[in-house]
Amino acid sequence: MSAGVGVDLENLWIRFGDFVAVRDANVNIKGGDFFSFLGPSGCGKTTILRAVSGFLEPSEGNILIGGKNMKGVGPNKRPTALIFQNLALFPLMKVWENIAFSMEIKGASAGERRKRADELLEMIALEGQGDKLPSELSGGQRQRVAIARALCAEPHVLLLDEPLSALDLKLRQHMRTELREIQKRVGITFIYITHDQGEALTMSDSIAVMRAGVIDQIGDGKTIYNDPATPFAASFVGENNVFRGKVKQVSGDRVLVQSNRSGELLARVSTANVGKMKEGDSAMIFIRPEAFELARTGTEGDHYVSARVVNEEFEGNVFNIFMEGDGGKEIKVSLPNHGQSFDSHKGETMTLRYDVRNAVAMPAGVLATE
Amino acid sequence: MPRFLKDFLNRNGTGPGLVMLGLVLFWTVGLIILPQLSMLDFSFRPNLPPPEMGGPKDVYTLENYKYLVYGPEGGSQAYNAVDLMVFFRTLVAAVCVTVFNLVLCYPIAYYLGQTKGNHIRVLALMLIIPYWINEILRAFALRIIFGETGVLNTILTGAGLFDTPFDFIRNDYALYAGLGYAYILLMIFPIYNVIESLDHNQIEAARDLGAPWWRIHWRVVIPYAKPGISSGCTMVFMLSAGALAAPQILGGPSSLWFTQLIYQQFNDSSDWPQGAAYAVVLLVTCVLLVLGAMRLFKVNMGDIGK
Numbered sequence: 178m179s180a181g182v183g184v185d186l187e188n189l190w191i192r193f194g195d196f197v198a199v200r201d202a203n204v205n206i207k208g209g210d211f212f213s214f215l216g217p218s219g220c221g222k223t224t225i226l227r228a229v230s231g232f233l234e235p236s237e238g239n240i241l242i243g244g245k246n247m248k249g250v251g252p253n254k255r256p257t258a259l260i261f262q263n264l265a266l267f268p269l270m271k272v273w274e275n276i277a278f279s280m281e282i283k284g285a286s287a288g289e290r291r292k293r294a295d296e297l298l299e300m301i302a303l304e305g306q307g308d309k310l311p312s313e314l315s316g317g318q319r320q321r322v323a324i325a326r327a328l329c330a331e332p333h334v335l336l337l338d339e340p341l342s343a344l345d346l347k348l349r350q351h352m353r354t355e356l357r358e359i360q361k362r363v364g365i366t367f368i369y370i371t372h373d374q375g376e377a378l379t380m381s382d383s384i385a386v387m388r389a390g391v392i393d394q395i396g397d398g399k400t401i402y403n404d405p406a407t408p409f410a411a412s413f414v415g416e417n418n419v420f421r422g423k424v425k426q427v428s429g430d431r432v433l434v435q436s437n438r439s440g441e442l443l444a445r446v447s448t449a450n451v452g453k454m455k456e457g458d459s460a461m462i463f464i465r466p467e468a469f470e471l472a473r474t475g476t477e478g479d480h481y482v483s484a485r486v487v488n489e490e491f492e493g494n495v496f497n498i499f500m501e502g503d504g505g506k507e508i509k510v511s512l513p514n515h516g517q518s519f520d521s522h523k524g525e526t527m528t529l530r531y532d533v534r535n536a537v538a539m540p541a542g543v544l545a546t547e
Numbered sequence: 548m549p550r551f552l553k554d555f556l557n558r559n560g561t562g563p564g565l566v567m568l569g570l571v572l573f574w575t576v577g578l579i580i581l582p583q584l585s586m587l588d589f590s591f592r593p594n595l596p597p598p599e600m601g602g603p604k605d606v607y608t609l610e611n612y613k614y615l616v617y618g619p620e621g622g623s624q625a626y627n628a629v630d631l632m633v634f635f636r637t638l639v640a641a642v643c644v645t646v647f648n649l650v651l652c653y654p655i656a657y658y659l660g661q662t663k664g665n666h667i668r669v670l671a672l673m674l675i676i677p678y679w680i681n682e683i684l685r686a687f688a689l690r691i692i693f694g695e696t697g698v699l700n701t702i703l704t705g706a707g708l709f710d711t712p713f714d715f716i717r718n719d720y721a722l723y724a725g726l727g728y729a730y731i732l733l734m735i736f737p738i739y740n741v742i743e744s745l746d747h748n749q750i751e752a753a754r755d756l757g758a759p760w761w762r763i764h765w766r767v768v769i770p771y772a773k774p775g776i777s778s779g780c781t782m783v784f785m786l787s788a789g790a791l792a793a794p795q796i797l798g799g800p801s802s803l804w805f806t807q808l809i810y811q812q813f814n815d816s817s818d819w820p821q822g823a824a825y826a827v828v829l830l831v832t833c834v835l836l837v838l839g840a841m842r843l844f845k846v847n848m849g850d851i852g853k
């Protein structure tokens with residue numbers, strides 16, 4: 178198999194008429210990485226992928242694959258293979274013909290093509306199914322055939338446009354592991370598009386979080402989850418509670434915020450925003466549901482929150498408590514289930530404690546809307 | 548009662564269902580099958596004046612069919628060369644018109660089917676509107692274009708390409724153009740219909756895998772469009788083999804279309820049995836040709852209906 182090569186987007190702008198679909202994207206993707214673009218529907222993910230595969234000319238900026246500028250190189254001449262959101266298998270060709278289509282173009286004999294297709298079928302655990310039509314396979318099997326068809330072209334970069342979105346939950350989770358394994362085995366660069374943060378976090382070496390054509394943050398999963406750069410990234414990736422307020426005091430990477438509802442809260446300034454917050458600014462603090470623990474009722478301090486419980490639910494592995502928060506949104510607290518008994522506290526005021534390192538502060542901004 | 552019938556009645560209600568069924572039956576049996584059967588019957592009878600019909604001379608005979616092959620009894624030639632020539636020329640020409648039409652219409656249908664935007668609707672309208680004009684007027688319009696002092700000749704001689712006007716009509720160019728043009732829509736629309744439902748991603752997927760444009764058509768688009776192509780070709784072939792107006796108006800004086808022979812027998816010679824026999828031969832041959840072509844290109848009967 179061919180080794181993965183890097184992909185660089187330099188000052189990439191893509192416009193459709195007056196509408197800016199991608200705004201000044203700068204991304205360096207290392208060769209052999211599993212890189213994800215994560216963002217809500219319509220934020221420009223597919224557009225970026227189409228530009229990388231060559232179906233769309235960027236309005237400005239460059240796309241480099243393996244260091245080579247791709248300007249003017251057609252999709253059939255790029256070392257990329259694209260897996261479409263709806264797979265786009267050829268319905269009238271048998272599975273093996275689908276897989277070996279790229280070899281047919283290069284003029285390989287039927288024998289060679291069949292042999293290679295059978296090898297790939299074995300790799301995707303579909304031995305002996307080569308003579309079926311795509312319509313005779315299950316969704317997950319079709320998925321794997323699409324991957325095999327793309328891999329057969331021996332691309333240096335595999336581009337995947339939400340390939341799992343059509344599958345049911347179980348299969349989706351299974352395919353995550355499988356995709357990751359295939360990627361490790363073939364060693365080429367994968368660029369993966371998804372709006373599902375679970376997929377991005379579990380599979381990727383690196384993630385770019387996108388919002389309305391803008392890339393908010395690039396980093397590995399842990400960084401994105403624990404140290405978000407923008408309110409959008411903080412609220413889009415995983416669940417998060419937001420506390421709004423005004424900066425009261427800054428010292429180093431610690432900031433004291435006078436929150437609208439929960440008194441003074443101490444938090445850590447997220448890495449990307451160190452030095453950007455000053456007294457009097459509007460600020461947001463994000464604390465994840467699992468970062469809280471119960472404290473003695475009535476305790477006060479800069480890392481305690483007290484609020485009235487409005488709802489409770491038992492989810493199996495966690496016990497969720499919903500408390501009155503600011504801006505009409507509830508504060509969600511997830512307490513791990515260690516087999517202890519959970520008494521109902523509905524209507525009561527409870528006090529929660531958090532570790533300051535787990536409370537991330539940044540200048541106020543746009544949140545992801547659910 | 549068979550299942551499909553019961554389903555049909557359940558879906559539409561017994562009353563309306565029966566009415567619909569009755570109308571369809573009346574249409575197929577009363578207006579298509581019975582007249583055709585009576586034509587078939589005619590073709591096996593001698594041409595008798597009305598008083599003698601049903602009389603002792605009115606017996607089944609193969610006379611009319613023999614006439615097409617051997618000509619009049621006691622005739623000078625061993626075969627009816629004139630009529631046979633016309634017959635084969637008609638079939639070959641109809642095949643040519645069909646192929647020509649396909650080559651012309653496939654790109655148009657592909658473009659219409661795979662391009663998005665409002666201008667597509669305008670283009671489709673521009674294709675359709677000329678067909679509001681009746682067939683005969685359209686044929687005469689082509690005569691004006693192709694005639695000796697017609698538009699085309701004026702342009703060509705004016706531009707110095709020809710010294711003397713070219714006789715498009717005597718050389719049958721006008722006829723082929725007319726026949727081709729007459730059925731363009733019947734070729735474009737079935738193909739357009741299937742191509743429109745082809746997922747554009749498949750074309751892009753083929754391109755992404757390295758395919759040049761001709762291979763994309765050969766391996767992805769054409770196989771997908773095959774039902775449309777076959778139904779278009781069938782209709783154009785059948786209709787041009789059976790065309791009458793275009794050959795009458797645009798055909799050269801020396802070249803006859805087989806339908807014109809049939810028309811002459813019905814109309815000018817009042818020999819209905821002979822005309823019926825010719826018509827039956829044309830119909831059966833066309834059907835056999837179509838079935839043969841379908842087998843050759845591995846098309847199912849069900850595909851034609853798509």
Ligand SMILES: Nc1ncnc2c1ncn2[C@@H]1O[C@H](COP(=O)(O)OP(=O)(O)OP(=O)(O)O)[C@@H](O)[C@H]1O
Nearest residue numbers: 193196198216217218219220221222223224225372
């Ligand atoms: N050909 C086009 N012409 C005009 N606007 C377009 C075109 N293609 C995409 N857009 C716009 O660009 C934006 C981004 O589209 P894109 O398909 O990249 O979204 P996406 O992030 O892939 O969304 P999804 O998750 O729903 O697939 C959308 O607002 C869309 O309306």
Ligand SMILES: [Mg+2]
Nearest residue numbers: 222223262338
């Ligand atoms: Mg998309």
